[in-house]
Amino acid sequence: MNTGTQTNQTDVTxxxxxxxxxxxxxxxxKLASIYRAWLSxxxxxxxxxxxxxxxxxxxxxIFAPVLATHNPLGQDLSVRLSPPGENGFFLGSDSLxxxxxxxxxxxxxxxxxxxxxxxxxxxxVGLFIGTAAxxxxxxxxxxxxxxxxxxxxxxxxILALAFVSALGAGIENAVxxxxxTAWPAYARLARAETLSIRNSDFISAVKLQGAGSLRxxxxxxxxxxxxxxxxxxxxxxxxxxxxxxxxxxxxxxxxPPSPEWGAMISEGRRFILDHWWVATMPGxxxxxxSLAFNLLGDGLRDVLxxxxxx
Amino acid sequence: xxxxxxxxxxxxNVWFGEGVKRxxxxxxxxxxxxxxxxxxxxxxxxxxxxxxxxAITGLAGNWQGKIxxxxxxxxxxxxxxxxxxxxxxxxxxxxxxxxxHTVDHVLSETLSLHKFDNIDExxxxxxxxxxxxxxxxxxxxxxxxxxxxxxxxxxxxxxxxPSILLLxxxxxxxxxxxxxxILNLLTDLREELNLTYLxxxxxxxVVGHMxxxxxxMNLGKIVELLTIEDMRAHKTEHPYxxxxxxxxx
Amino acid sequence: METxxxxxxxxxxxxxxxxxxxAVRDISFSLGxxxxxxxxxxxxxxxxxxxSILRLIQKPGIVEAKQIALHGENLLxxxxxxxxxxxxxxxxxxxxxxxxxxxxxxxxxxxxxEGYRLHKNISKAEARIATLEMLEAVLIRDPExxxxxxxxxxxxxxxxxxxxxxxxxxGPEILIAxxxxxxxxxxxxxxVxxxxxxxxxxxxxGLIFISHDLHLVSSFCDRVLIMYGGRIVETCQAxxxxxxxxxxxxxxxxxxxxxxxxxxxxxxLSRDDTWRDQLSVSGxx
Numbered sequence: 001m002n003t004g005t006q007t008n009q010t011d012v013t014x015x016x017x018x019x020x021x022x023x024x025x026x027x028x029x030k031l032a033s034i035y036r037a038w039l040s041x042x043x044x045x046x047x048x049x050x051x052x053x054x055x056x057x058x059x060x061x062i063f064a065p066v067l068a069t070h071n072p073l074g075q076d077l078s079v080r081l082s083p084p085g086e087n088g089f090f091l092g093s094d095s096l097x098x099x100x101x102x103x104x105x106x107x108x109x110x111x112x113x114x115x116x117x118x119x120x121x122x123x124x125v126g127l128f129i130g131t132a133a134x135x136x137x138x139x140x141x142x143x144x145x146x147x148x149x150x151x152x153x154x155x156x157x158i159l160a161l162a163f164v165s166a167l168g169a170g171i172e173n174a175v176x177x178x179x180x181t182a183w184p185a186y187a188r189l190a191r192a193e194t195l196s197i198r199n200s201d202f203i204s205a206v207k208l209q210g211a212g213s214l215r216x217x218x219x220x221x222x223x224x225x226x227x228x229x230x231x232x233x234x235x236x237x238x239x240x241x242x243x244x245x246x247x248x249x250x251x252x253x254x255x256p257p258s259p260e261w262g263a264m265i266s267e268g269r270r271f272i273l274d275h276w277w278v279a280t281m282p283g284x285x286x287x288x289x290s291l292a293f294n295l296l297g298d299g300l301r302d303v304l305x306x307x308x309x310x
Numbered sequence: 311x312x313x314x315x316x317x318x319x320x321x322x323n324v325w326f327g328e329g330v331k332r333x334x335x336x337x338x339x340x341x342x343x344x345x346x347x348x349x350x351x352x353x354x355x356x357x358x359x360x361x362x363x364x365a366i367t368g369l370a371g372n373w374q375g376k377i378x379x380x381x382x383x384x385x386x387x388x389x390x391x392x393x394x395x396x397x398x399x400x401x402x403x404x405x406x407x408x409x410x411h412t413v414d415h416v417l418s419e420t421l422s423l424h425k426f427d428n429i430d431e432x433x434x435x436x437x438x439x440x441x442x443x444x445x446x447x448x449x450x451x452x453x454x455x456x457x458x459x460x461x462x463x464x465x466x467x468x469x470x471x472p473s474i475l476l477l478x479x480x481x482x483x484x485x486x487x488x489x490x491x492i493l494n495l496l497t498d499l500r501e502e503l504n505l506t507y508l509x510x511x512x513x514x515x516v517v518g519h520m521x522x523x524x525x526x527m528n529l530g531k532i533v534e535l536l537t538i539e540d541m542r543a544h545k546t547e548h549p550y551x552x553x554x555x556x557x558x559x
Numbered sequence: 560m561e562t563x564x565x566x567x568x569x570x571x572x573x574x575x576x577x578x579x580x581x582a583v584r585d586i587s588f589s590l591g592x593x594x595x596x597x598x599x600x601x602x603x604x605x606x607x608x609x610x611s612i613l614r615l616i617q618k619p620g621i622v623e624a625k626q627i628a629l630h631g632e633n634l635l636x637x638x639x640x641x642x643x644x645x646x647x648x649x650x651x652x653x654x655x656x657x658x659x660x661x662x663x664x665x666x667x668x669x670x671x672x673e674g675y676r677l678h679k680n681i682s683k684a685e686a687r688i689a690t691l692e693m694l695e696a697v698l699i700r701d702p703e704x705x706x707x708x709x710x711x712x713x714x715x716x717x718x719x720x721x722x723x724x725x726x727x728x729x730g731p732e733i734l735i736a737x738x739x740x741x742x743x744x745x746x747x748x749x750x751v752x753x754x755x756x757x758x759x760x761x762x763x764x765g766l767i768f769i770s771h772d773l774h775l776v777s778s779f780c781d782r783v784l785i786m787y788g789g790r791i792v793e794t795c796q797a798x799x800x801x802x803x804x805x806x807x808x809x810x811x812x813x814x815x816x817x818x819x820x821x822x823x824x825x826x827x828l829s830r831d832d833t834w835r836d837q838l839s840v841s842g843x844x
Contacts, residue, residue, distance in 0.1 A: 024447075043576070204400070207369065456601075485601055486815055490828065491827050516816055541818065542821070
């Protein structure tokens with residue numbers, strides 16, 4: 001049902017082309033299915049809010065030098081702990097006189113770095129291991145799952161401590177610790193999906209055409225697992241950011257004077273009663289981004305997970 | 311005068327699991343399907359009829375006995391040559407196509423697996439053979455009706471140019487009016503392409519329409535082998551066959 | 560014959576992103592103490608019709624009708640609370656697969672008693688006796704054992720008989736059976752249908768039998784309604800089905816393979832778009 005007027009002739013034909021019942025090329029079919037998924041996603045207002053916030057995060061990270069009003073590392077003890085709005089500090093200044101807003105802006109790069117690394121590494125490792133274990137079964141499955149169990153047994157913070165003492169403190173080691181403790185959950189998810197798909201008729205059919213295990217896993221099973229992994233990692237992202245912030249809070253992650261949001265909260269702990277903004281501003285930033293990921297994840301699940309719909 | 315048999319089974323047993331957990335699905339099955347013939351396996355659920363197909367294709371279960379395809383005995387694994395001679399159409403059109411692959415993808419993947427050339431030409435040809443126009447080529451399964459999906463499944467089975475088609479209840483999940491179309495298509499294809507059919511069904515009327523010979527199965531055993539003429543003339547011997555007959559009519 | 564149920568101008572619509580989908584388009588029929596069959600293919604609206612009578616269609620589906628009258632009372636005017644008293648007690652429904660309609664984690668006896676005591680204020684002991692009697696009535700040979708068993712231990716045919724027992728024990732006047740035997744083997748189908756038939760007759764109930772199987776419905780019911788595209792295209796007495804006039808019904812009848820009548824090609828139903836536009840035929844007795 002096309003509501004609204006289409007003033008542009010090309011708009012009409014592009015949309016019609018994308019929604020056509022009988023695509024005439026591989027490219028058209030692929031684009032059409034992406035477009036349909038987008039339309040479905042777009043009808044969920046909360047998910048759009050989440051997407052918007054995350055796009056803002058990316059925007060801010062990219063244009064940090066332009067957007068920041070002050071040098072994030074620039075100290076000026078004469079204006080330390082200024083309230084928001086005074087002395088040219090939009091969100092106030094911290095205990096060393098640094099502009100909180102600028103630090104938040106530059107800190108978004110660190111947040112994005114953490115998100116990107118974890119989102120790329122953990123699910124991919126999990127996908128490889130989970131689908132191999134689920135499809136091949138037998139001893140391979142047992143061995144891979146026991147390895148998974150070993151990694152699942154490590155509490156994140158303890159592992160981070162171990163890394164820090166072995167390799168030195170820093171955001172990279174904190175992220176590594178997070179990835180190493182996050183991938184097992186994705187492996188299990190991928191394995192569960194594989195087990196439920198493995199005996200489907202369409203898998204039997206392609207086996208009957210002579211396809212080998214590798215092709216089946218990569219071309220047939222992965223495409224079906226990817227949706228649940230994407231949804232899961234998006235919903236987990238809030239927790240991951242909080243964990244990284246927690247590590248930063250403990251001094252195990254980003255090191256001073258790096259403007260990592262968790263570390264900023266830690267620095268502001270002492271002043272929370274009289275100079276609330278030093279800890280609260282970074283806290284709100286973490287809250288906003290975590291919420292955004294949750295909303296995005298819910299929206300993606302509604303679009304990608306067919307079980308909730310007919 | 312020897313008749314060439316496309317499929318021969320002799321004392322075939324198929325079982326799942328080992329030791330205490332062993333379940334015998336098929337016991338001492340023996341029958342033969344002539345080249346170009348159409349043979350039906352009828353029975354109720356749990357009779358073992360689908361399991362025989364799975365044993366032939368190597369998709370499930372452990373088996374022992376003799377199975378000859380085009381005169382050659384089957385071994386532990388299936389070769390490329392086997393896949394190019396024997397193909398299967400599955401029962402549920404909603405489960406036999408990968409939900410994320412277009413029709414074109416499904417057909418071209420098969421061709422590239424066996425290094426066929428002229429992929430585009432062959433796809434166009436097979437889609438015409440099964441009565442689907444070119445407008446269906448780039449659709450996803452959820453954009454197709456049950457009958458259309460089953461046609462795609464048949465196209466997928468035919469694209470490797472096999473000589474034997476195994477049909478596992480190919481129309482039981484379809485509406486009656488769609489079933490008629492698909493059965494007519496299968497009738498035409500068998501004639502045009504000189505195929506041999508081994509069809510599994512619980513529906514006596516469908517088997518009566520499509521097949522010339524029938525094996526009636528109950529609890530894993532073949533209880534009777536008949537021709538369709540015998541069936542129509544009610545010349546059935548085994549009591550189970552009679553029971554099945556009476557319940558169907 | 561007394562009229563138990565009257566459905567007038569029933570319309571069921573589902574709003575979707577691409578427009579309103581009309582699953583049932585203005586049908587009317589009535590049910591007496593008889594066996595009424597509703598036949599159609601998938602998408603004809605037959606199952607939705609059955610569910611609308613019990614007001615089981617959830618939002619966003621919209622059910623509209625001039626009336627759905629049970630003994631003259633319009634069910635559409637009932638509150639949800641009043642409908643709960645109707646469901647199971649005055650009108651019951653048996654569905655296709657007992658695997659999905661029986662609670663897998665409750666023992667069978669407990670489930671039947673639970674449903675029964677919702678409608679009748681009796682003690683557990685009395686309910687148990689009534690349940691065992693009902694299980695015997697559906698020809699279950701060992702009711703005590705079945706009472707204490709779980710659904711997954713039962714075969715398909717037994718599961719369906721248990722469903723029938725569960726649905727008939729509160730003594731409803733009308734039974735709606737939605738493809739009750741489609742998931743069963745052919746030899747078991749006959750048994751289950753015979754049991755259902757016997758019980759419906761003994762209790763003087765009305766039966767609405769929904770199925771895609773034209774021959775089955777005609778051999779089992781008194782009267783048949785044939786649905787297509789949300790409308791009733793034809794009604795006839797079950798034993799006069801071969802005299803059916805509408806091209807859709809004739810097409811359906813002719814497209815089925817018949818063992819005793821071999822032919823090379825089955826007649827293919829050629830659908831006519833005008834069938835969707837014709838008004839529904841009235842299904843009143």
